[in-house]
Amino acid sequence: MKDYGHEYADIFYYTPNEFEKLGGLWPLRTGHNVAKANYSVGARIIECFSFHFVLSGAVTLSSMGETVTLTKGSMFCLFPNVKYSYWVSEYDPDSPLRMCWLAFNGTQAESLVRRIEITEQKPYLRNKLTTEMEELLKACMKQIGDRQKDGDLQLQILFYRLFEMLSRPLHDVMEDKLKACMQYMEMHYAEGITVADIAEFTGMHRSHLSTRFKQCFGISPRDYLIKLRMERAGEMLQDGALSITEIALSLGYTDLYTFSRAFGTYYGMSPSNYRSSRMEPPNKMLND
Template identity: 30%
Template sequence: MEKSWVKKFEEQEQWFRELFLCHCGYSICESGHHFGPAVRPNYILHYVLEGKGTYHIGNRTYELEKEEGFLIEPNVMTFYQADEQQPWQYLWIGFQGSRADKLMREMGLSYRVPTFSSGCGEELLRIVQSVLHDERDGIEQMLFHQSQMYAFFSCIARSISTQNSEFQMGKRNYYVQAAVEYIQNHYAQEIKVQDIAEYVGISRSYLATLFQSIMHTSPNAYLMNFRLSRAKEQLSLTRFPVGMIAGMCGYKDALVFSKAFKQHVGMTPSQYRKLDRASQNKGLYHTE
């Protein structure tokens, strides 16, 4: 069981379609109290004020305690449960809107990275309590609730951005590593930078920023270079037609492939193959 204080909002969507508050609340859970497995129709950010608990999403389990939180995304099966010895107390806000997904990813939260830590628990509690106890009505009430929702996001975003640099660098490296692995495993398909960003769970602009910072190149340039390096291997090691190699390296159009190859390497694929074969033959001649 749990003791909960909840407030729901029904008119926010018609005024604030890009981002609006659906509900918020505060719960004191008893030992082992759980919710789910279930899916939710909107985004929910939980924040642990006291105690401990576990959050299950996909095949992953997160052990969470005071000053940590977790994101639930719409239509994703989740399960969370209070610890038997130290059951948690938490607050939450539920929200939705056309910009909700982008906002979460800009803050560094997603299905792949659904947890966070923040030391602003007292401020978050004041925000939620101000909404729960608010007695305004009409447009004044809706605007106040909207402002408190943004204050909630601002508080979490601020605390996430000021976490120690080692943690942040580790998270940034994780995103780039995941992106590189995706490219290596899917370069033969017609993937684009947007596909890579969606797989990693961050925005395209943030992915580009991370690549420039860590790899000193753009995601698109890395993808192209990786494809062309694989094309050079195929030209050297096989007798496959150039058009077939183009398709094997993610280029649907052989002419586009040849143009990119020449711009990158300085010669056409056929010229590269001819020069490489001549070089190999020369090497064999000198070793005999």
Template identity: 25%
Template structure:
């Protein structure tokens, strides 16, 4: 893989009012090319505390040792580790050529939750195609930092949280029974999952699928059992439930994050699908309580 040398760099991000107890935030981010075996990180000897590294191989090969096992990291492989921790990742002596990778170091309660979710469901190393939204978001985040657009902790926290949610989405979707769906419907589902929080119409979804609006609407309902509008609402409400459970964002903020400019309308739709208001859900005033919701 060829990458412009000017794009390589490593950046630390610090704000005066940042707390390690934040929901999520960025500690550092980088795009690196390592050619020396002096590149060697042992999680047992690092000084950082309660941070989580996601590192994704773009070209070349590296190695991570953990739990008495050795994993060779090839292009498309990513790993998420807790620091401090019983692991070591490095460029081995037998490597042919440089190891090029992009990484992000995060902290906060949601970073911890994401690490545990990935570890429990997918293990230490996860294979992710580069074109997937989670990797594209990581590149976009890196570019924002490089352009010095991460000017306050609130922006950084929001971007960190978005990235973590894409990580969790990818892991949760890994086992979804989607192989039998036509490629056009899969393209539409990927588009809707990545843009659910934006203003989106039937024409946008049909274009992503590569079909006419009429043909797409009919095929989508045939294969999913939902109209495109119902599916988008499903995505938004399911994500709203996650945010209500795992963050301290206000209901109005959550409404905006999942694509509702009108908080009152969000409240109405939420109650229709969940059977309770967002506030009632957050306070645990519904029986049985829930921290995730699946709408089918």
């Protein structure tokens, strides 16, 4: 990758031939980057359409008076002659902003963009990038970079496949992500995981994850984690095989105090009182 000051990037330019221009869609450039902490683009305009896909990290986009933060798996579109700017947000050297992009034009370009429900007012889609789509983008990049003989038809096929993938219903992808998120918590809740860990696992921004998870399941990820731990804590306290400290450590808490405070908030009593109330023998009925 070449060092451009605010990013490391590979950029490939493409000049469509006359045959390609007879079709409805043709590429102009593509590339991928790794952003530095000072990464910022714009404000400016371009004269074509350009899709940008977020591979990791987070980017903030400003266009048409709106500002939005997009994370791994999201994509946005730059429209011709519409002023825009975007920059790195929440820079993390261990997970920097990485993007790939595909600029294009053609008589069908605008219709295809609007077909996937992207507009100047809402130029982005969240959680849209799949593994299949990422492989397709790599294939497009390779095809453009290699400029293989007689590769123009193959490149057009790849382009239309990309739009077909982007046209697939978003809610199915989101529902699968949220179900995977729930399964992840149910599997690892006793290992001290946090909502931030869950967001990283799903590739979603933490606040967006919390909103969509609650919409789908009626409970926030944080509260669901607490529910899993507290229900298991209640079972372990009734069993009586472990001390309260051992239960706390077994459920991923760092110390007894943190566990006891969480337990008291959830059940309205201390773990020791809960254990005593559940382990007392039932009162015997007195005969008259």
